[in-house]
Amino acid sequence: MEAPSANPPDFGALLRQHRIAAGLSQEALAERARMSADGISALERGHRRTPQRETLVLLAGALALDDEQRRAFALAANRSRLRRGAGSAAEPGRLNGALSNLPLSLTSFVGRERELAEIAALVREHRLVTLTGAGGIGKTQTALQAGTILHDELPDGVRFIALATLESPSLIVAAIASALGVKEVPSAPLLDTLLAFLKDRATLLIFDNCEHLVGEAANVAEAILAACPRVRILATSRESLRTAGERTYRLPSLSIPETSAVRKLRAAQAAEYEAIALFADRARAADHRFELSDENAPMVGELCRRLDGIPRAIELAAARASLLSVKALTEMLDDRFRLLAGGERTALRRQQTMRATIDWSYDLLTAPEQRLFERLSVFTGGCTLAGATAVCSPEETAHTFVLESLSSLVDKSLVVADLEGREPRYRLLESFREHAREKLVARNEQELVARRHAVACLALAERIERSYDPRPDAFGRTTGGRDFEQPVYEIEPELENARSAIDWALGAGEFSLASRLTCGFTRLWRMSRGDPQPRRWLEAVLGRLDEARELDVAAQAWGALSSLTFGVAKIDAAQRALSLYERHDDPYAKVATLYQLSAGLLHAGRIDEAVAANALALRTCQERGLRGTHRYAAALGMRASIAARRGRIDEARQFYTEALSLTTALGDALEATVLRHNMAELEFGDGNLERALEFAEAAALAAHGARAKRLEITARANTAAYQLALGDVDGARASAAEALTLARGAYSMDAAIAMQHLAAVAALRGDARAGARLRGYVDAWYRNQGCERDLTERRTYEILMAALRDRLSEAQIERLAAEGAELSEEQAALEALNVAVR
Numbered sequence: 040m041e042a043p044s045a046n047p048p049d050f051g052a053l054l055r056q057h058r059i060a061a062g063l064s065q066e067a068l069a070e071r072a073r074m075s076a077d078g079i080s081a082l083e084r085g086h087r088r089t090p091q092r093e094t095l096v097l098l099a100g101a102l103a104l105d106d107e108q109r110r111a112f113a114l115a116a117n118r119s120r121l122r123r124g125a126g127s128a129a130e131p132g133r134l135n136g137a138l139s140n141l142p143l144s145l146t147s148f149v150g151r152e153r154e155l156a157e158i159a160a161l162v163r164e165h166r167l168v169t170l171t172g173a174g175g176i177g178k179t180q181t182a183l184q185a186g187t188i189l190h191d192e193l194p195d196g197v198r199f200i201a202l203a204t205l206e207s208p209s210l211i212v213a214a215i216a217s218a219l220g221v222k223e224v225p226s227a228p229l230l231d232t233l234l235a236f237l238k239d240r241a242t243l244l245i246f247d248n249c250e251h252l253v254g255e256a257a258n259v260a261e262a263i264l265a266a267c268p269r270v271r272i273l274a275t276s277r278e279s280l281r282t283a284g285e286r287t288y289r290l291p292s293l294s295i296p297e298t299s300a301v302r303k304l305r306a307a308q309a310a311e312y313e314a315i316a317l318f319a320d321r322a323r324a325a326d327h328r329f330e331l332s333d334e335n336a337p338m339v340g341e342l343c344r345r346l347d348g349i350p351r352a353i354e355l356a357a358a359r360a361s362l363l364s365v366k367a368l369t370e371m372l373d374d375r376f377r378l379l380a381g382g383e384r385t386a387l388r389r390q391q392t393m394r395a396t397i398d399w400s401y402d403l404l405t406a407p408e409q410r411l412f413e414r415l416s417v418f419t420g421g422c423t424l425a426g427a428t429a430v431c432s433p434e435e436t437a438h439t440f441v442l443e444s445l446s447s448l449v450d451k452s453l454v455v456a457d458l459e460g461r462e463p464r465y466r467l468l469e470s471f472r473e474h475a476r477e478k479l480v481a482r483n484e485q486e487l488v489a490r491r492h493a494v495a496c497l498a499l500a501e502r503i504e505r506s507y508d509p510r511p512d513a514f515g516r517t518t519g520g521r522d523f524e525q526p527v528y529e530i531e532p533e534l535e536n537a538r539s540a541i542d543w544a545l546g547a548g549e550f551s552l553a554s555r556l557t558c559g560f561t562r563l564w565r566m567s568r569g570d571p572q573p574r575r576w577l578e579a580v581l582g583r584l585d586e587a588r589e590l591d592v593a594a595q596a597w598g599a600l601s602s603l604t605f606g607v608a609k610i611d612a613a614q615r616a617l618s619l620y621e622r623h624d625d626p627y628a629k630v631a632t633l634y635q636l637s638a639g640l641l642h643a644g645r646i647d648e649a650v651a652a653n654a655l656a657l658r659t660c661q662e663r664g665l666r667g668t669h670r671y672a673a674a675l676g677m678r679a680s681i682a683a684r685r686g687r688i689d690e691a692r693q694f695y696t697e698a699l700s701l702t703t704a705l706g707d708a709l710e711a712t713v714l715r716h717n718m719a720e721l722e723f724g725d726g727n728l729e730r731a732l733e734f735a736e737a738a739a740l741a742a743h744g745a746r747a748k749r750l751e752i753t754a755r756a757n758t759a760a761y762q763l764a765l766g767d768v769d770g771a772r773a774s775a776a777e778a779l780t781l782a783r784g785a786y787s788m789d790a791a792i793a794m795q796h797l798a799a800v801a802a803l804r805g806d807a808r809a810g811a812r813l814r815g816y817v818d819a820w821y822r823n824q825g826c827e828r829d830l831t832e833r834r835t836y837e838i839l840m841a842a843l844r845d846r847l848s849e850a851q852i853e854r855l856a857a858e859g860a861e862l863s864e865e866q867a868a869l870e871a872l873n874v875a876v877r
Contacts, residue, residue: 049115050082050112050115050116051082051083051084052083053111053112053115054079054082054083054098054112055083057102057104057108057112058079058083058102061102061103063102065079065080065083068098068101068102071101078187081187081190095112095113095116098112099112141183141186141187141190141197141199141245148180148184149293149313149316149317149320150293150294150313150316150317151177151181151184151293151313154181154288154290154291155181155184155185155188157288158170158181158182158185158273158288159185159188159189161286161288162185162189162243162271162273163189163192164286165284165285165286166264166270166271166272166284167260167264167271167272167274167280167282167284167285167286168271168272168273168274168285168286168287168288169249169273169274169275169276169279169280169285169286169287169288170182170273170274170275170276170288170290171275171276171277171278171279171287171288171289171290171450171452172277172289172290172291172452173277173349173400173452173453173455173468173471174277174351174397174400174452175349175350175351175352175470176290176291176292176349176350176351176452177290177293177350177351178247178275178276178290179247179248179275180350181275181290182245182247182273182275183199183245185273186199186243186245186273189243193241193242193243193271194240194241194242195240195241195242196242196243197242197243197244197245198218198219198242198243198244198245199218199245199247200214200215200218200244200245200246200247201214201247201248202214202246202247202248202249202252202256203247203248205252207252208252208254208255208256209255211252211255211256211259212229212230212233212259213229215233215244215259216229216232216233219233219236219237221233221236230259230262233263234262234263234266234267237263237266237267237270238266238267239269240267240269240270241269241270242269242270242271243270243271243272243273244263244270244271244272244273245272245273245274245275246260246272246273246274246275246276247274247275248275248276249274249275249276249280250276250277250278250400250403250451251403253276253278253280253281256274256276256280257280257281257282258282260272260274260280260282261282261283264284277400277403277451277452277453278450278451278452279450289452291348292314292347292348292349292468293312293313293314293317293343293348293349293350293353294312294313294314294348295312295314295315295340295343295344295347295348296309296312296315296340296343296344298344300340301337301340301341301344302337303337303780304336304337304339304340305333305336306331306332306333306336308336309331309336309339309340310331312340312343313348314343314344314346314348314350314353315331315336315339315340315343317350317353317354317357318339318342318343318353318356318357319331319339320357321353321354321357321358321360322357322360324357325357325358325359325360326360329360335365338365338366338369339365341369342356342365342368342369345369345469346469346470347468347469347470349468349470352470356368397470397471397474398474400451400452400453401453401474401478403451404447404448404451404453407440407444408444408447408448408451409478410431410482411427411431411441411444411445411448412448412453412454412467412475412478413475413476413478413479413482413484414430414431414475414479414484414488415427415431415448415454415465415467415472415475416467416472416473416475416476416478416479417430417476417479417485417488417489417492417539418430418466418467418492418536419472419535419536419538419539420466420532420533420534420535420536421457421464421465421466421532422464422465422466422536423462423463423464423465424441424442424445424462424463424465426495426499426536427441427445427465428441428442429491429494429495429498430488430491430492430495431488445465449465453467453471454466454467455467455468464532486547489540489543489547490543490547492536492539492540492543493540493541493543493544493549493552493556496533496536496537496540496556497540497552497555497556497559499533499559500537500555500556500558500559500560501559503530503559503560503562503563504559504562530563531563531746533560533563534560534563534564537556537557537559537560538572540556541553541556541557541576544556545576545579545580550580550583550584551580551584551589551592553576553580554576554577554580554581554584554592554593554595554596555592555595557573557576557577557580557596557599558577558595558596558598558599560573561573561599561602561603562602564603565602565603565749573599573603574600574603574604577596577599577600577603578600580596581593581596581597581600584596586619590619590622590623591623591625593619594616594619594620594623594625594628595616595628597612597613597615597616597619597632598612598613598616598620598628598631598632598635600612600616601613601616601632601635601636601639602635604639605639605642605788605824605825605826606639606642606643606824606825606826607639607643607824607825608824608825609635609636609638609639609642610636610639610640610643612635613632613633613635613636613639614636616628616632617629617632617633617636620632626659626660626663626665627665627668627670629659630656630659630660630665630670630671630673630674631670631673633652633653633655633656633659633674634653634656634670634673634674634677636652637649637652637653637656637677637681638677640652641677641680641681641684642826642827642829643825643826643827644827646681646684646685649681650681653674653677653678653681656670656674656677657671657674657675657678660674667701667705668705669702669705669707669710671701672698672701672702672705672707672710673698673710675694675695675697675698675701676694676695676698676702676713676714676717678694679691679692679693679694679695679698679717679721680717682694683717683720683721683724683830684829684830688721688724688725691721692718692721695714695717695718695721698714699711699714699715699718702714708741708745709742709745709747709750712738712741712742712745712747712750712754713750715734715737715738715741716734716735716738716750716753716754716757718734719731719732719733719734719735719738719757719761720757720829720830720831722734723757723760723761723764723830723831723834724830724831728761728764728765729765731757731761732758732761732762732765735754735757735758735761736754736758738750738753738754738757739751739754739755739758742754748781748785749786749789751781752778752781752782752786752789752793753778753789755774755775755777755778755781755793756774756775756778756782756789756792756793756796757831758774759771759772759774759775759778759793759796760796760831760832760834760835761831762774763796763799763800763803763835763838764834764835764838768800768803768804771796771799771800772797772800772874772875773875774796775793775796775797775800775875776793776797776871776872776875778792778793778796779793779794779797779868779871779872779875780872783864783865783868784864784865784868787820787864788820788824788826790864790868791816791817791820791821792817792832793871794813794816794817794867794868794871795813795814795817795832795835795836795839796835797813797871797872797874797875798810798811798813798814798817798839798871798874799835799836799838799839799842800874800875801813801874802839802842802843802846803838803842805846806874807842807843807846807847808847808855809870809873809874810839810842810843810874811843811847811851811852811855811856811859812855812856812858812859812862812867812870813859813867813870813871813874814836814839814840814843814852814855814856814859815855815856815857815858815859815860815862816859816860816862816867817859818856818859818860819859819860
């Protein structure tokens, strides 16, 4: 037997020896032991305290140590602990001989690289930094990680002071003293003793969870910073301390994919999002068989998106991975507080469920703040200050109440403020909104608040409509117009509020209100989204409206329906609206409906009837004093489109130019983009291919900048058509794929057009079978909708058919087309996108 070593290795050295013998990197050992790599590094360097018994067990298991090695491992930890405990005399510059008391994390720390760099930089520059954020956002773990980063820069290390369990502000000083090892001196205030101890020391104090003691925490921090020039403080709290010299850092949620990106996620892409990476890590801890795959990545992305990227919520959901599939977890989010329960037994009670986490913050609010928090739950798309005031202000109070209370809720991290738009928007994270909604229901105020919300949505919808159609009042004065210039993308969040308001109105039997709401937001729905729901709402209410009593509401509903449909359905709805407008004198609405009728007739190939409808629209504008309005500009644009369809190019140029001039003068950039797109079509029809491509690419760029999705899709699809005509097959493939990706599942006509372009790409590149099947789907779509192809689509169709006939017989083409006609839109879209990636 060997004699025992005179100088047995300390714990850090022994840990390193075992790790290297096992062939593991620090990162690999950290993953096995469910720790952070930084924690392993700190232990090996001896810069952090020795681990607790549970951590020793995890490390020994990860290293596969035998019984004898485990005993030696534990002895080394004890020797290290004893040496550190006796070190205050030998190392007078250290706090009780230890550079820090940071708790060792038993799990890996995921993401936050940018935030940690910013927080560390703030702490280096400012002596008091407070991390704020919603409950469960990860403030404590981020502060600990930042402390680890800063550890070696501070001669006296980092000290962690846990305040969450303190019930009285008077205990704060004692908690700090205990963490620092400072003993109370008889007949001397403990704060004075603490300040004397810290006076010449360079250390970072982490005050964790200050929100319930925020006033006294601010006082103590201010006293320490004033008396101890080398001390820095990093605090975590759901609201700032509001003391002199403080810098606040609001910790965001973990990164999550956009809604539009979720469906297309693949495992490699998904792992780049912090929220998904965290879920995958914690799910593997619950079930070692869990793997992020191309199949489950979209579902994990949706789960993390619906949990708002909140780390605590994600960890609680991932803890169920051994019991439930990702699909089942996502479906259970409608009952999220039952799902998001069952955290670690050793966690504080308020951290074991999301409900308890939010209750902790809710209980710290004043009664008026609680009521505002509850009422904000009615907004599914967030709200402006004006919206919150209209819906949430108690009847007996003024605008200032909402402003002050809303500011307090933002400060306390219960409401998220988005300050990037023209005016601030405020929203509740989804779990917080569900909590607030439950409280509102318990207070029996949900119907009152829902009605006020619907009325406020209607007021906004009418304001938007007035801005688009400035109408003269009874005294000849024009109202609306340029007083409302928010771009579409800034108003778009209100569509979610409109959706919930309409659902409530239908459920409450308020069919007239539901109809007016749907009509008021129709233009926004049409320009920014391809949501089929507005059409369904209108079809649902039209059978329930009393046309004799609500003539104007019914006429408006039929007119709106015409703008949301194609072909025969568009024509029928427009004609029904016009028949009602004959009994209700509204020239603006009549001209708008005539525009939709003209468009439907033009798409159906009924040119002479389109000419007649457009002529009536122009004549009505001239007779009723509407020549300087958007309606007149639209009618001129339609006249140009009809002229182009009839081959009258010079006439079309004249009317497009006149329409563009008026639209530009009215300040409507989006309609100007539409007209430029139509001018591109005109140049294409006249053989000016390069000029047409310039117009289309400019239109796509402008539409993308304005976030006008429908306009962007059309411009990109037309870009693809022009590229095909110019022989740029690869360019056409990319442009058509972008158009289809945006249109898929939203705009069926645009999707069909993009698929036709991709069918031509497939045929030209030798995949005639795919081209023929896609051609069959597109032919069936046009046939079923009662529409005809415009000039551009006719040209690409000719290119497609010529390429197919070069490679297939007529019988083969028709057989494959019959197969394609049986495809659903989603099946056809997948085939077309496969063409794009081959």
